[in-house]
Amino acid sequence: MSKLHQKAYDELGPKYCIPYEEQLIDLKKYFPKGEIILEIGFGMGLATAAIADKNRDKNYLGIEVHKPGVGKLLSEIGIRNLDNMRIINFDAVKVIDNMIPDGSFDGIHIFFPDPWPKKKHHKRRLVQAPFIKKLLPKLKNDGYIYCVTDWEEYGEQMLEVLISIPELKNQYEDWANQPVWRPETRFERKGLDKSYKIREVFFRKLISQKN
Template sequence: MACSLQSRPVTPHDSNTAIAGAPPGVAYPKTIKSFVRRAGRTTAAQARAFEHLGPQLLVPYREALLEPAAVFGRSAPLILEIGFGMGEATAHIANVRPQDNFLCCEVHEAGVGALLKRIAEQGQTNVRIVQHDAVEVLEHMVAPGSLAGVHIFFPDPWHKKKHHKRRLIQPTLVARLASRLAAGGYLHCATDWQPYAEQMLEVLSAEPLLTNTVPDYAPQPAYRPLTKFENRGLKLGHGVWDLVFLRRA
């Protein structure tokens, strides 16, 4: 399950700021986004899931604070997931943790449709989806101190050094995530790219509102499943690193 969490290049209409020395019309990314638009194909089954479950489970993006009890029809600990790919891990976690509510952000229609299809098959009622950039959802829809947890699994590592600035896990975002966590709430990140794991550890450790649950990398929590994506990487000899930090009181 590869989450597509990348930066969206800004068009000339979005910003007049250009990269120094770049050809005319090449603009610098104005802000870090949690995704990049990619072509994808929605299957007939996913389209049916959109039609039947979309009105119930899709939460429109608004620049107004979310009222979780109204959205989910109950009061329960709220977990935010940023980028769920095709929803394999999301559906599993929601199934083994029925006592929690899951607000999940993903922009890609095929992934949203796939998760809706999984929800329909498993009969889950504790998942809601915002098909919008998670950075903006976090900024405008999530109240400070309202989250019991945050999941960010396998964000794009942006392997080249010149692209590291596009990585999602940066001090500004982590500070905002920490501010949205309730005291004792957790931030769980996972990656299969060791240099990114090292950066994550450095950035998370530097956030004064967070404390690590272990000296460095955490054991894989029981609720996070081994997905097809992860299993394929392990067979190729890739490692996987989990990081679990808690919000200080």
């Protein structure tokens, strides 16, 4: 972590980071009004900060395990004065299991999750049915889940997994278009530089379900 990001981590962490604990949190304490969007694995957080900056009426909770990325996003939060952002610096699977009440989120973003290209590592991929089934109760009715990858075969897996969950409805015939509000991410740039194809999937939770 650079000195600047370490400084942001030390000075802004106590205000903008929610410590991991094995107990449900009250998100209203951090975000008294407005929609709450979760982002899992924001990396260095530049796209995250840009989205939060342009949508000040919404709130953004970012979960990331990589501490230097957390330091970088904290420095952006400081520069842009993003009071609509909070971070949990921990494993998203554990956070979802232990900290997040049902019906918390209006949307969930998973941008360029690690593709784990080798077949023997596919089991480490984040977007798999068991994890998405854990996420589902955390979404409000009509809330969305939006995943993007530059690894075509993982894109196919994402589409297959989300289609397999009856409570979710694809908002497109198959692949989604990039919404105007999503800026390019750091990993997306790396993929585009290698001429990789970007695949996006955008589903909503059916209104008839609980939460």
